[in-house]
Amino acid sequence: MSLFNVLSLMGGLAMFLFGMDIMGKALEKQAGNRLQTILSKLTDNPLKGFFLGLIVTAVIQSSSATTVMVVGFVNSGLMQLHQAVGIIMGSNVGTTVTSWILSLSGLEGDSFWIRLMKPASFAPFLAFVGIVLYMFVKSEKKKGIGTILLGFAILMSGMETMSGAVKPLADVPEFTALFTMFRNPILGVLAGALLTAIIQSSSASVGILQALAITGSITFGSAIPIIMGQNIGTCVTALISSIGANKNAKRAAMVHLYFNVIGVALFLVGFYGLNSLVHFSFVNQTVNAAGIAVVHSVFNIVATMVLLPFNRQLEKLAVLTIPDGKSPETIQLLDERLLVTPSVAVERARALTDKMADTARTGLLRAMSLTHHWDKGLSDSINEGEETIDRLEDVLGTYLVKLSSRSLTMADSHASSVLLHTIGDFERIGDHAMNLRKTAIEIHEKGLQFSKNALEELDVLESAIQEIVNRTVSAFVEENLSEAEKIEPLEQVVDELVREMKARHITRLQNGECTIELGFILSDLLNNYERVADHCSNVAVAMIEVAHDSFDTHEYLGKMKTEESKEFKNRIEKYRKRYTFPSMVESEEIK
16 A cells, blocks of 8 residues: 555545535535425324335435434424434435445446446546536536536545555455454444544445445445444534434433434344344355445335334434423424425525514504504504514524525525515515504504594595505515506505595694694505605516516616516506595506
């Protein structure tokens, strides 16, 4: 083993780990929305949970990433602990797919098809296709596919380089003695666990073992304990991720650990017990890359078959290890662990923003009702809603800034941009609800009463405000751009109504039909309603502009008003007919 072999080994290892990293991240990015859809199909059936975990891990090629996501879901309240158990077991089986792909490096034979399946043959071609897609194609999806191919090619090239570099070790007695020592189950398990804990990837550590198998110095007897240890070592990632999480999230990480520790203990006791009776002939045989993949798969499948029926007992064991505290824990609204999978983080942020929008709408409608009919309970609920909105804005703002620094797909980037631009508007709508509540308190305490004409006009304006708020929130939650385009015409009609009401109020004031005190109250109401309509317009414009890959509110609104389309003008006219004050043209129903 010369210095140059050592350098080649180091270089091959670097390529292998780097290729696995960029391929895994690119797969996660490409999986994106599909990954979110799969994980959203949560079920209380542990078998279905197992298949969910298997599919997700097979797609993103990382059981560590899956278990970290599970910890994040449990910590944010999206998933219950019993739902997580099956998914964690499935992730262990899903990660074995990688070892089968890597086993291609151990293929031997001179036939055309075998030579074609060897990494040395197809990796360069995949790298060429990948770089062409990455550099010369504009489609983001195809660039992502190119990145996956490049990562896979680098990974397989690294595997080939490592295998070539370690071949001389076959003639080194000390190397053979080292793996003979690992025939001791305890030492083998410790070695495998330590290596995997350091690089935090069982797929990578199994791949390294497969590369070393090319030397012919590793037997099944020494490989089996190492592979068992590698399955335990991969739990370190989830355990580290659970630091600072709530008790249920820590329990999810403990379930992962217990599954592997108990599975390894049962497997080794069963294997060595049978071996002492049957004396398996393959134990002393040299293992190749495919043999390592077989052992890795058999262990995880057998462990799952044995332990899946006892999923509730695993859950209870985790609860016994981390018991409940005296005071109930708070759910973390947005878990930073989910940032490692941006598409999932974006969806979680959107769900919370939807909640914020709906809370703002509810608060505003209640505040509008409060200005006409005082209700102490309703007043308190508006105040509570505002506290919720303020808390959500703080959490979402911080989270979305962190999310924007991640590598996002175009769709996720657009979604996060819309959220960043709209959370402030929803918060301000909540503030206006509080302003209306304050005005309602003043009306109630002073026993004020608007004139009949003013009340009739307010009824028309408030109907328009209800529609614009309802349309805005519905368009936002449903991501409906055609509905969003109907907001700005209605906002312009609201502005016209506010101006007309102010003019009518001045006339009533001059005629002595209204007091100055009521005039101030009315002015506060009108100003708040006008601002609410403005914020609804901002939300709609953000949706439309980001969808067109630009964002300039003033330019968009200016262009809209100077180049009004026929459809835009028709909508304004329909809204004008619908919302008319008494003595004006009767309204016409719009559909």
